[in-house]
Amino acid sequence: MIDKNGRCIDYLRISITDRCNLRCIYCMPEEGVHAMRHEQILSFEEIERLVRIMTGLGLKHLRLTGGEPMVRRGCLELAGRLHGIPEVGSISMTSNGILLEGKVCEAKRSGISSLNISLDSLHPDTYSRLTRGGDVSRVLRTIHEALDEGIQVKINTVPVRGYNDEDLTEIAALAKNAPLCVRFIELMPIGCGGSAQRILCPEVMKKLEDAFGKPEPDPSVRGHGPARYVKYPSFQGSVGYISAVSHEFCDNCNRIRLTADGQLKLCLNHTKGIDLRGMLRTGASDEEILSAVRAAVADKPARHAFYEKISDHEDRYMNAIGG
Ligand code: SAM
Ligand code: SF4
Numbered sequence: 001m002i003d004k005n006g007r008c009i010d011y012l013r014i015s016i017t018d019r020c021n022l023r024c025i026y027c028m029p030e031e032g033v034h035a036m037r038h039e040q041i042l043s044f045e046e047i048e049r050l051v052r053i054m055t056g057l058g059l060k061h062l063r064l065t066g067g068e069p070m071v072r073r074g075c076l077e078l079a080g081r082l083h084g085i086p087e088v089g090s091i092s093m094t095s096n097g098i099l100l101e102g103k104v105c106e107a108k109r110s111g112i113s114s115l116n117i118s119l120d121s122l123h124p125d126t127y128s129r130l131t132r133g134g135d136v137s138r139v140l141r142t143i144h145e146a147l148d149e150g151i152q153v154k155i156n157t158v159p160v161r162g163y164n165d166e167d168l169t170e171i172a173a174l175a176k177n178a179p180l181c182v183r184f185i186e187l188m189p190i191g192c193g194g195s196a197q198r199i200l201c202p203e204v205m206k207k208l209e210d211a212f213g214k215p216e217p218d219p220s221v222r223g224h225g226p227a228r229y230v231k232y233p234s235f236q237g238s239v240g241y242i243s244a245v246s247h248e249f250c251d252n253c254n255r256i257r258l259t260a261d262g263q264l265k266l267c268l269n270h271t272k273g274i275d276l277r278g279m280l281r282t283g284a285s286d287e288e289i290l291s292a293v294r295a296a297v298a299d300k301p302a303r304h305a306f307y308e309k310i311s312d313h314e315d316r317y318m319n320a321i322g323g
Contacts, residue, residue: 001057003300011061011255012054014047017072018260022096023132024120026158026187026196030132042262044078046280048085050258053289055087057297059256063092063116067260070099076110083111092116094156096131097139104145114152116183117143120160121167130163143180153180154240158187159199168204169211175237176212183227183240190268201241208232208239215239250303264293266300 001009018036020028042050051062062082069075083091092114093107100107100115107115119139121127127136146153157164157171164171168184175182187198209215215230218238227240250267257265262277274296279289 001059001294001297004298005300005302007251007253007300008058009254009256009297009300010058011063012051012059013063013065013255013257014051015065015067015258015260016047016069016075016078017041017067019071020066020068020096021071021098022068022134024096024118025130025132025163026160026193027191029192036261040261040277042258042260042277042280044074044081046262046277047078047258048081049280049286050262050276050289051082051088052085053286054293055085056290057294060087060089061092062088062090063094064112065094068096068099069093070095070103076103076106076112079107079112080110090114092152094118096134097142098134100142101138101145104142104149104151108149108151112151114154115146116154116156117146118156118158119143119171120157121164122170123167126164126167130160143174147178147180153178155180155182156185157182158185159204160187161197161199163196165199168199169207172208172212172232172239175239176232176235178236180237181221181229181240182237183242185242186244188244188268198245200245201243205241253300256297256300264296266296267303272301 003009018033023030023032064075064079066072079091079093082088090113091111093112094116097117097119117139120130122136124136127134143153143155155171155174157168159165159168172182174180184201184204186201187193187196212232212235215232218229218231221229221238221240227242229238229240231238257268258276259265262275262280263273264276265273274292276289279292
């Protein structure tokens with residue numbers, strides 16, 4: 001459907017849990033967060049019902065996220081259920097990749113056609129420091145499994161000054177040697193993101209141009225988001241840049257988010273949205289939910305307001321919003 005700013009909204013990110021097996025320094029505090037209670041979280045039946053209703057508005061591309069989606073038991077079963085809805089065009093997942101090790105084939109069978117895997121360093125020590133304890137070798141094995149299965153792979157890398165500055169060209173080189181896409185995402189001042197220091201995309205582009213030569217725009221990468229893709233000479237895959245802090249990001253925004261506790265969020269950085277869990281649990285009909293979603297999406301905020309004072313500023317951690 002088209003919002004009041006003329007953007008076509010066809011992409012729904014579904015966070016199925018706020019829990020995570022890692023504690024990335026820019027996402028969650030070391031001690032963890034007060035996790036949602038079981039009854040606060042939407043059941044798989046509730047998620048499936050909402051997706052059936054929302055496909056009626058043209059939301060056809062789905063992404064499962066979290067927290068870490070693979071932490072929730074039955075995550076791949078849910079993917080299979082959503083894949084069974086005829087109007088659903090594609091299902092993808094964003095994961096840190098650790099618990100997907102050995103399960104990529106099952107993910108493919110359940111209908112997942114692309115995986116975004118977060119990877120901020122190839123070095124075991126740096127990866128462990130950034131994620132507070134993660135084992136990078138498991139992530140790399142998952143990436144290889146996905147490539148072997150022919151699943152589309154995008155690597156999400158958040159450049160953080162003082163942590164992975166020197167690792168960025170090496171991560172980009174994954175796209176030189178394999179047909180995958182490496183995306184650099186500017187750190188956003190959400191959750192713990194405000195206390196880490198971002199490296200902006202132009203600086204990363206300069207490093208990569210020095211290392212690999214001048215890139216060409218790559219319009220061939222299929223994506224449902226605001227990344228700009230390029231191809232460096234002799235690369236099999238592509239490199240994407242997501243300048244999250246610039247408003248160009250918002251002008252191309254095509255997405256809304258369903259949080260694990262059933263709130264429909266219209267923008268990453270605004271709390272404005274609707275309590276769909278409340279509607280589901282107080283007996284709202286499909287038509288009532290559909291028209292509430294239609295009205296909310298039409299009124300999607302034009303842009304984030306990371307550095308402005310707004311009345312509905314989002315102050316939850318990224319694991320609760322879904323990234
Ligand atoms: N646990 C999964 C993962 O890490 O891929 C899915 C959820 S995570 C919140 C989704 C994405 O958000 C990850 O790629 C992560 O790097 C990114 N992210 C988390 N906090 C961020 C921040 N403050 N700024 C930019 N990206 C962030
Ligand atoms: Fe967990 Fe993903 Fe947040 Fe890292 S970015 S703490 S893996 S939810």
